[in-house]
Amino acid sequence: MNIAVIGGGIAGLVAAWQLSRRHAVTLFERHAVPGFVASSVALDGSAAGLRIDVPLRVFYPGYYPTLTRLYAELGIPTEPVDYATTFTGADGRAYFRWRNASLGGWSLPYVLPRDVGSVRAWHIVQGALRFHARACAAQAAGDLGGVSIGDFVAAERVAPDFVDGLLLPAIATIGTCSTTDARAYPAAVVVGYAAAGVARQSVHRARDGADAVAAKLLAGIARVQCSAGVAAVRRQAGGGRVVLQHATGVEAFDHVVFATQANQALALLADAAPDEAAALAAFRYRRLEVLMHRDTALMPARRADWSPVNARVCAEHAQPESTIWINRVQPALRHAAPLFQTVMPQRWPRDDSVIGHAGFERPLVDAGSAAALAALQRLHAQAERRVWWCGSYAEAGVPLLESAVRSALAVAARVEARGGVGEDGRAA
Ligand SMILES: Cc1cc2nc3c(=O)[nH]c(=O)nc-3n(C[C@H](O)[C@H](O)[C@H](O)COP(=O)(O)OP(=O)(O)OC[C@H]3O[C@@H](n4cnc5c(N)ncnc54)[C@H](O)[C@@H]3O)c2cc1C
Incomplete structure (x- = not known):
């Protein structure tokens, strides 16, 4: 079959790589390089032109079984990363901190007595224990249903210091959203993430970064068109091929896989049916x-409070700022000058300290997106379907590399099962 995949994020790379095993696949990407690595930053003067992934692409195996298998199959070496976290307020003073003890592939979070010296920190620990107990019980009883995490913690009377000081900022940091958005996350998604072992397993990263992952996947794709933004997609009448208009022309394909964001796919699909x-x-x-910057002013006020991840949580900002101390999460940079990646900045670092700057969009997860996922599955099950969607938003759970890869492989399997189009426009 002749198949187009639109979008070179991890979902598009994986869908194109998988389908290329048996089909003629063209991957279209609007950027000059696949989107998965388009925002990476090259560090001038560093050993062998070291590059930093923007954003960082860490994972932990318990929640990422599909990505873990993919990296193993591709021969991508991974390394454990310390992701201990300090939480500060607007004044930069730490109000809570957890550390990480690593043992092989295992990692145990712990708090030192001096880190829980304040009443607030102690309430956070108590709240965490209550939340853990109530969430485990509710999950075992199948009681999480369609309830949001905000409603769940309110009903279970979990300490507000824990909810507002740690739980919601942590969800907002992982999902890169506001704490109000975090409150709407389905409780089942949050508990599912926590229950997959985040508190016992080391976070990992691909040792040679996203570039190495992209290179392996690209090597398996026959035709890659970068700087080739797709302008419109339209189906031929009578269920025939799908016509794609891109930067350099018009081409017809047996199937088109959208591996863009959902909102981008909607803008491109010129003949979208109402249910689509x-x-x-x-x-x-x-x-x-x-x-990406070198400004220490965005770190906790006291150097002794610095962790690999530093979340700044304050009432006047809807989103927690998180600053990752890159030297601590990328072992090759351990002894280099301090280097930071700040996500959802509440303040601007010194201009002369900025190395890179990128904008992203991230899907929100709530009752509406859960219903939309079910609708997407129904669309994918339709006979004669030739247009498909994959991406981090297109599978249940937190929208991360895992859901992106899982959805790409699921769509590839569906396309494979569906077959091509004959000259008469019917399934061949
Ligand atoms: C700050 C931040 C930190 C993150 N950290 C992590 C993390 O540590 N671990 C983790 O697992 N996940 C993390 N994520 C989430 C993860 O990066 C995403 O879930 C994942 O990269 C999404 O991949 P995707 O392929 O679904 O979509 P995208 O990466 O959005 O890919 C879509 C692609 O489509 C292309 N495109 C769009 N329109 C067109 C067009 N008209 N023509 C051609 N191409 C087009 C885009 O350029 C892009 O390359 C983070 C996200 C952010 C924003």
């Missing part, structure tokens, strides 16, 4: 910024 438009429009996105 409704499903895609129900995935909402939040815009956010990521900065």
